Amino acid sequence: MIIDMYAAGIAAVFGLLGIGLYGLMTLRNLIKVILSLQIIGKAAVLAVVVAGSISGEIAIAQSMAASVIVADTLVAVIGLALAVQMQRCHGSLDLRTLSMKFHTPPEAENGG
Amino acid sequence: MLSVAAVLVMLFSALLSISVRWLLTAALWLAVTSAGAAALLYMLGAHEIAVIEFSVGTGLVPVLFVFAMSLMGRTSSMPTPIIPRTAAGGLALLCLVLLGLTLLPINTAGQDKVPITFSQILWQDRSLDMLVQIVLIFAGIISVLNILRRTDAEPPGIRHDH
Numbered sequence: 001m002i003i004d005m006y007a008a009g010i011a012a013v014f015g016l017l018g019i020g021l022y023g024l025m026t027l028r029n030l031i032k033v034i035l036s037l038q039i040i041g042k043a044a045v046l047a048v049v050v051a052g053s054i055s056g057e058i059a060i061a062q063s064m065a066a067s068v069i070v071a072d073t074l075v076a077v078i079g080l081a082l083a084v085q086m087q088r089c090h091g092s093l094d095l096r097t098l099s100m101k102f103h104t105p106p107e108a109e110n111g112g
Numbered sequence: 113m114l115s116v117a118a119v120l121v122m123l124f125s126a127l128l129s130i131s132v133r134w135l136l137t138a139a140l141w142l143a144v145t146s147a148g149a150a151a152l153l154y155m156l157g158a159h160e161i162a163v164i165e166f167s168v169g170t171g172l173v174p175v176l177f178v179f180a181m182s183l184m185g186r187t188s189s190m191p192t193p194i195i196p197r198t199a200a201g202g203l204a205l206l207c208l209v210l211l212g213l214t215l216l217p218i219n220t221a222g223q224d225k226v227p228i229t230f231s232q233i234l235w236q237d238r239s240l241d242m243l244v245q246i247v248l249i250f251a252g253i254i255s256v257l258n259i260l261r262r263t264d265a266e267p268p269g270i271r272h273d274h
């Protein structure tokens with residue numbers, strides 16, 4: 001029964017990691033990119049706890065998972081704040097639009 | 113059986129959160145993903161982390177997403193992807209296969225160790241890490257306050273003579 005639990009945990013880690021990577025590669029909206037990072041962070045937390053549970057070091061795994069949760073939440077907070085400023089300053093959250101805007105040479109912007 | 117149900121709920125809601133058009137709905141599906149992850153963590157024996165994940169992932173993070181969306185005034189977006197979906201799916205699958213080949217099979221030896229409590233590890237062995245995390249949280253709060261500050265004042269050096 002406990003092996004089934006580990007198998008479910010490993011399947012969850014791989015599934016969440018795959019969904020997060022797929023989202024990072026396909027999505028162009030900044031909010032959705034942060035959301036994909038959150039999904040990958042959940043996969044990381046689960047991976048640490050599953051590894052700790054398998055090796056019998058669940059307390060160490062939990063303390064490390066706490067660090068992962070803190071870092072993941074801070075990434076979301078700072079990423080969302082940056083997205084708000086991007087929307088205010090440039091009027092867009094589309095990654096392609098933003099990269100085109102940042103890589104346009106000044107001569108082209110001035111019409112010369 | 114419960115663990116399999118939690119995994120299915122988690123994967124289904126994660127898939128919905130990246131595929132729905134409305135950002136608010138996506139944030140709510142992310143909260144459901146966190147709830148499933150918390151349930152699985154509890155079943156794996158990580159009770160404290162399950163509670164933290166449930167309160168942070170289901171309570172705090174979706175509220176932050178909704179707050180950011182209300183500040184931006186944008187709630188939907190579905191542009192065409194940068195990488196074609198089939199190529200992205202193939203690359204993600206390749207990453208998972210390589211990771212699986214590296215990690216599996218998992219050695220389950222060493223489960224009969226002397227148990228140490230979570231609080232003992234957290235507050236004694238990793239006390240420096242806890243201190244750094246507290247500093248990190250405050251640094252994050254200060255950064256966000258600085259990023260979100262409206263700079264209505266003119267930059268120095270610009271004068272208007274009326």
